[in-house]
Amino acid sequence: MDYTCALTRLTDAKIEYSENTPLAPFTSFRIGGAARIAVFPKSCDEAAVVFDILRGESVPTVVLGNGTNVLVSDDGYNGAAVILSGLRSCTVSGETITADAGVPLTGLALTAAKHSLTGLEFAYGIPGTLGGAIYMNAGAYGGDMSQVTVSSRYYDLESGEVGVITGEAHEFAYRHSVYMDSSKVILSVTLQLALGERSEIEAKMNDFMSRRREKQPLEYPSAGSTFKRGNGFITSQVIDEVGLKGRSVGGAEVSEKHAGFVINKGGATAKDVLSLIDIIKSEVKQKTGYDIECEIRYIES
Numbered sequence: 001m002d003y004t005c006a007l008t009r010l011t012d013a014k015i016e017y018s019e020n021t022p023l024a025p026f027t028s029f030r031i032g033g034a035a036r037i038a039v040f041p042k043s044c045d046e047a048a049v050v051f052d053i054l055r056g057e058s059v060p061t062v063v064l065g066n067g068t069n070v071l072v073s074d075d076g077y078n079g080a081a082v083i084l085s086g087l088r089s090c091t092v093s094g095e096t097i098t099a100d101a102g103v104p105l106t107g108l109a110l111t112a113a114k115h116s117l118t119g120l121e122f123a124y125g126i127p128g129t130l131g132g133a134i135y136m137n138a139g140a141y142g143g144d145m146s147q148v149t150v151s152s153r154y155y156d157l158e159s160g161e162v163g164v165i166t167g168e169a170h171e172f173a174y175r176h177s178v179y180m181d182s183s184k185v186i187l188s189v190t191l192q193l194a195l196g197e198r199s200e201i202e203a204k205m206n207d208f209m210s211r212r213r214e215k216q217p218l219e220y221p222s223a224g225s226t227f228k229r230g231n232g233f234i235t236s237q238v239i240d241e242v243g244l245k246g247r248s249v250g251g252a253e254v255s256e257k258h259a260g261f262v263i264n265k266g267g268a269t270a271k272d273v274l275s276l277i278d279i280i281k282s283e284v285k286q287k288t289g290y291d292i293e294c295e296i297r298y299i300e301s
Contacts, residue, residue, distance in 0.1 A: 001057060001058040001059050001060070002057045002058070002059075003036065003037065003057070003059060005057050006037070006053055006054060006056075006057040006059050006080070007019075007037070009053045009056075009057070010039065010050070010053060013046075013049055013053070015039065015040075015041060015046060015049065015050055016039070016040040016041075016042070017037055017038060017039045017040065018037070018038050019036065019037055019038075020034050020035075020036065021034055021035050021037070021038035021081070022034045022076075023035050023038070023064075023067070023072045023076060023077065023081055023299075024072070026038075026064055026066075026067045026081070026083055026085075027064070027067030027068075027070055027071075027072055027223070028066065028067055028068040028127055028221060028222065028223055028224070029067075029070070029071055029072075029221050029222060029223045029264055029268075029273070030221040030264055031071060031072060031074075031221075031264060031268055031269065031270050031273065032071070032072025032073065032074070032076065032270060032299070033072065033073060033074050033075050033076025033077070034076040034077075035062075035076055035077045035079065035080065035081035036076075036077070036078055036079055036080065037059070037079070037080040037081070038080070038081045038082075038083060039054075039080055039081070039082045039083065040083050040086055041082065041084065041086060041087065042086045042087070043086075043087060043089070043100075044087055044089070044100055044101075044153070044187040044188055047082070047084060047087060047155065047185075047187060048155050048162060048187070050082055051082070051155045051157060051160075051185065052160060054080050054082070054157075055157060055158075055160055059079055059080050060077075060078065060079030060080065060301070061079055061080050061081075061082060061157060062077055062079065062080070062081050062082070062299055063081075063082050063084060063131075063185050064081055064082070064083050064084065064085075065083075065084050065085055065101065065102055065128060065129030065130075065131050065132040066085055066104065066127060066128050066129050066132065068127045068128040068129075068132060068223060068224055069128060069132060069136060069223055069224055069295065069296055069297060070223060070296060070297045070298070070299055071223060071270050071273055071274070071296050071297070071298050071299070072270060072299045072300075073270050073298070073299060073300035073301070074269050074270045074271055075300065075301065076301070077299060077300070077301055078301040079301065082185075084100075084101050084102045084129070084131060084185075085102045085129060086102055087100035087101050087102030087103070087131075087187070087188075088100055088102055088103055089103075089188075090103050090107075090108065090111060092111065092115050092117075095117060095192065095193050095194055095195060096150070096190060096191065096192055096193070097111065097112060097117070097190070097191045097193065098188060098189070098190045098191075099130055099188065099189060099191070100130070100131075100187070100188050101129060101130055101131025101132075101134075101185075101186045101187055101188060101189065102129050102130070102131065103129060103130045104127075104128075104129055104130075105120075105123040105124075105126045105127075105128055105129065105130060105133050105138070106123070106124055106125060106126065106127070108120060108123065108130060109121065109123045109124040109205060110124070110205075112193055112201070113198060113201045113202050113205060114198075116195055116196055116197065116198040116201065117193035117194065117195065117196065117201075118193060118194050118195070118196030118200075118201050119143075119147065119148045119191075119192075119193040119194055120143075120148060120191070120193060121141075121143065121201060121204040121205045121208060122139060122140045122141045122142065122143030122144070122208065123138070123140075123143070123145075124205040124208055124209055125140075125205075125208060125209045125212045126138055126140060126224075127224065128224075130186075130189050131185075131186040131187075131189070133145050134149060134152055134170070134177060134179065134186050134189055135177055135179045135180060135186060136175050136176070136177065136180070136295075137172045137173065137174070137175055137176055137177050138175075140208070141208055141211075144172075145172070146170070146172035148191045148192060148193060149170060149172070149189060149190075149191060149192075150166065150167070150190045150191060150192045151164055151165065151166040151167070151189070151190045152164070152165050152170065152186050152187075152188070152189045152190070153186070153187045153188045153189075154179070154184040154185055154186055154187055155184070155185045155187055156182075156183055156184050156185075157183040157184070157185060158183040159183075162187075163184075165178065165184075174228070174229065175228055175229075175295060215257070215258055216257065216258050216261065217255040217256075217257040217258055217261050217263050220255070220263035220264060220265060221263065221264040222255075222261050222262060222263045222264065223262075223296045224261070224295075225260050225261065225295055226260060226261060226262045226277065226280075226294060226295060226296060227239075227260060227280075227292045227293060227294055227295055228292070228293045228294075228295045230290060230292060233290060235260055235292050236258060236259045236260030236261075237259070238284055238288055238290055238292070239254065239259040239260065239280060239284060239292075240259040241288075242283055242284055242287045242288065244259060244279075244280055244283060244284075245259050247276065247279065247280070248265070248276065249272045249273075249275045249276040249279065250267070250268055250269060250271075250272035250275075251264055251265050251266050251267040251268030251269070251272055252264060252265070252268040252269075252272035252273045252275075252276045253265045253276070254276065254280065262276055262277065262280075270298075274298070277294055280292070281294075
């Protein structure tokens with residue numbers, strides 16, 4: 001890997017980057033060490049150039065949007081972190097929206113509502129970006145991205161190919177897509193919605209947001225729901241029933257408001273979070289026999 005050459009090429013291409021950049025500010029957990037390089041493309045075409053450069057110089061690469069479902073190692077990432085939150089193009093055509101991977105889901109839901117398009121109400125209040133939502137098939141309140149996704153455009157970090165995935169080829173399942181098993185990075189997405197009544201759409205969105213504020217610890221940094229839904233049981237309810245609300249390791253704590261959230265009460269490290277997750281999984285298994293699965297993606301070198 002040739003970091004010097006990669007930086008020279010990024011400079012020549014006039015692409016914004018920084019060295020030895022703490023990643024904590026780029027994650028919703030506000031946890032994580034520094035990346036050797038952080039790169040900030042401003043368009044899909046620029047992102048493709050960035051990936052071409054990093055691939056050409058064999059620089060290890062990780063991709064972040066709003067960093068809402070990730071935990072970054074305290075030791076950081078010895079490679080390039082490409083932050084796609086600057087990819088913000090969004091076009092509405094009839095009942096179709098085509099948007100870049102960095103568009104925030106909440107903003108996208110507002111855009112849909114403005115054009116009286118229904119189908120994205122569930123996404124209002126989800127703190128991630130469109131790319132991250134497709135990657136993990138994000139959903140809430142009975143809706144998920146599989147219900148509205150027509151196609152997605154990607155860059156393949158292994159082959160350098162730019163291509164398109166359509167329909168069932170996304171292999172959507174609960175908190176899963178084909179992207180989770182590949183080296184492909186989502187650049188943009190096309191969604192199919194339906195015409196509806198704007199007042200009804202906005203009322204539904206506001207109801208969902210009220211429920212989030214009432215039930216979720218939005219006042220603290222977290223990575224959202226820490227664990228996946230259980231097979232035949234409600235994970236957060238089980239965690240609560242075994243008495244884990246309020247359990248803490250360092251600055252990491254099981255939320256008193258919602259047992260499905262591990263929150264950063266202040267100064268939490270990745271090690272704190274991982275230790276607490278292990279305790280939760282172990283005690284739930286010991287007391288109930290249930291195996292629970294972590295939903296958060298851990299980033300390390």
